[in-house]
Amino acid sequence: MIHQFRLLMLSAMYENGGNVTHRFMDGHPQLFVYPFESQLGTRHVNDFLSSMYPVKYRWPVFSLHASPYEDYKAIIDEEAKVRGITPHVSKFRHMPMSFSDDERGLIYQEYVQKTGRSTGGNVMSFFKATFDAWRDYKRTGKEIAYLGYSPIIIVDAERIITDLPQSHVIHIVRNPWSAYRDTQKRPVPLSIAHYMAAWTQNQYYALLYKQKYPDRIHLLRLEDILVNPEKTIGELLETLGFERGGYLNAPTWNGTLLDEVYPWGTIRRATPEANREAAEALSRREQEEIRRRASPYLESFDFKSFIP
Numbered sequence: 001m002i003h004q005f006r007l008l009m010l011s012a013m014y015e016n017g018g019n020v021t022h023r024f025m026d027g028h029p030q031l032f033v034y035p036f037e038s039q040l041g042t043r044h045v046n047d048f049l050s051s052m053y054p055v056k057y058r059w060p061v062f063s064l065h066a067s068p069y070e071d072y073k074a075i076i077d078e079e080a081k082v083r084g085i086t087p088h089v090s091k092f093r094h095m096p097m098s099f100s101d102d103e104r105g106l107i108y109q110e111y112v113q114k115t116g117r118s119t120g121g122n123v124m125s126f127f128k129a130t131f132d133a134w135r136d137y138k139r140t141g142k143e144i145a146y147l148g149y150s151p152i153i154i155v156d157a158e159r160i161i162t163d164l165p166q167s168h169v170i171h172i173v174r175n176p177w178s179a180y181r182d183t184q185k186r187p188v189p190l191s192i193a194h195y196m197a198a199w200t201q202n203q204y205y206a207l208l209y210k211q212k213y214p215d216r217i218h219l220l221r222l223e224d225i226l227v228n229p230e231k232t233i234g235e236l237l238e239t240l241g242f243e244r245g246g247y248l249n250a251p252t253w254n255g256t257l258l259d260e261v262y263p264w265g266t267i268r269r270a271t272p273e274a275n276r277e278a279a280e281a282l283s284r285r286e287q288e289e290i291r292r293r294a295s296p297y298l299e300s301f302d303f304k305s306f307i308p
Contacts, residue, residue: 001115001178005124006145008240011154013202014195015182016053017222019247019265021172022149023251023258024229029140030242031105031147032131034094035099035254036079036264037173038148040123049155052198059156060124061296071122072105080130091263095253096136104133120163138255152202154217157209161216168240171206174222175306176294177279182266192286196293203240203297217280226272281306 008031012018019037026033041058049058056076066074083090084101092175103244111125127146131137153160157169176199183189224232230248238244251258251270260268268274282290287307291298298304 002118002120002124005120005164007123007127007160007164007167008145009153009160009167009169010147010149010172011157011169011202012149012151012222013167013179013199014151014298015179015266016199017172017225017265017270018149018151019193019266020222020251020261020270021170021225021229021233022147023253023261023264024225024233024248024270025147026252027247027255028147028237028242028251029142029247030144032127032137032143032145033147034127034130034149035097035134036083038080038127038150039076039078040126040153041076041148042074043076047123049167049201052201053152053155057151057153057220059153059159060119060123062117062119066117068109068117068122070158071112071117072108072126075122075126077126094162095256097254097268098135100133101127107132113227114247117138118163119159123164136254152198154202154209155205157205157213157217161213168216168218169209170218170220171202171210171237172220172222172225173203173206173301174275175279175301175303176290176298177282177307178275179292180286181278181281184272185266192289192293196290200294200297203301207297207300223275223306226270226275 010018010022039056040060041055042060043055044061044063045055045058056078062071083092083099084099087093108125108129111128115121154171160169161167180195183195206219210219218236230246231246234244251261261270262268
């Protein structure tokens, strides 16, 4: 079963357009699209990157002696679990969703009983159980693959494509000025030094794994997506064997058109104009500091002239 399971995993540094791309892809009829960030990480993740990136965004690590029930509980998946268990406090409570986390847990355990415990099998069971338990999910009957999104998970791309042989990782990169401006909108924003250290590390892994696994790792710029999402995303999906059509031109959630991507992310208006306005809202000092810190990657992604 694992060798037949198709997963497309979106990755993007914070405020780099991962949620935007996720919502644009929501309307594709051949994809089971996860409702929120699919935060697959567990607290068993403990490596040299654990101090830089939250473990909820990482590829999961499971305890050797755990049961399927304990594995399920270990997956953090904060946004979906809050919506399923305590919907009244969820930031997505305004969106109708018939979904029980307890039911999903039971279905998950049934799947794992068939496949056996493994990281790939656990992740496959988690995605399959989600859509079995999501009672009002609008199916098309044409679905052949699953789409998840977890920020920064490009750092674990090698593990993903090893654990799931039919998987692909799609990494979204955005110019660092607009990205940092949007992260300033958070209640407790990161400093430029902190944010740019994480941003550059993310792009390092994106370029490294793209070079090592060119057929499995795919890089898209948010700037290109905003100009023409159907063309930019559609061309990539077509190379992966999916049909091409006018499904990708507007952000949606379970088929419902969204006026803005928020609260899925801090980007409210997914337009080229808003993207440039964000970068230009930074002070000149901030712009130059970001330029210095991002310098090795600006040419790689053709961002050198984004801010004059």
